[in-house]
Amino acid sequence: MELTEEIKISLKREYTLCSNAMAFYEKAIKDFEQKYHSPTDTFLKQFESGKMGDDADFLDWYAFAKLLEQWEKTQSVLRSVLQ
Numbered sequence: 001m002e003l004t005e006e007i008k009i010s011l012k013r014e015y016t017l018c019s020n021a022m023a024f025y026e027k028a029i030k031d032f033e034q035k036y037h038s039p040t041d042t043f044l045k046q047f048e049s050g051k052m053g054d055d056a057d058f059l060d061w062y063a064f065a066k067l068l069e070q071w072e073k074t075q076s077v078l079r080s081v082l083q
Contacts, residue, residue, distance in 0.1 A: 008082065015078045018071055025068040032061040040065050 003011070029040055035057070036043070043052070044065055052058045 003081070011078055011082055015075065015082065018075045018078060022068060022071045022075065025064045025071065028064050029061065029068065032057065032064075036061075 032043070033039055040061070043058075043061060046052050047058060047062050
């Protein structure tokens, strides 16, 4: 399938929006990691097993990590289409 120039421009714009969203979530996650002295993968395991409680920070951290995963998948698809 050949992409028209208009579609390429739109996909590149979406790629930029995706990159910006990822940068936001990466920074927020890094802040949580520093605040709680824990890497996100360790936090996720503990949170998903019910060991972390339901503090607002933990709910945000969990949501941001899951959203970042989705944005990473989206970016990967966009990258493969644009190449």
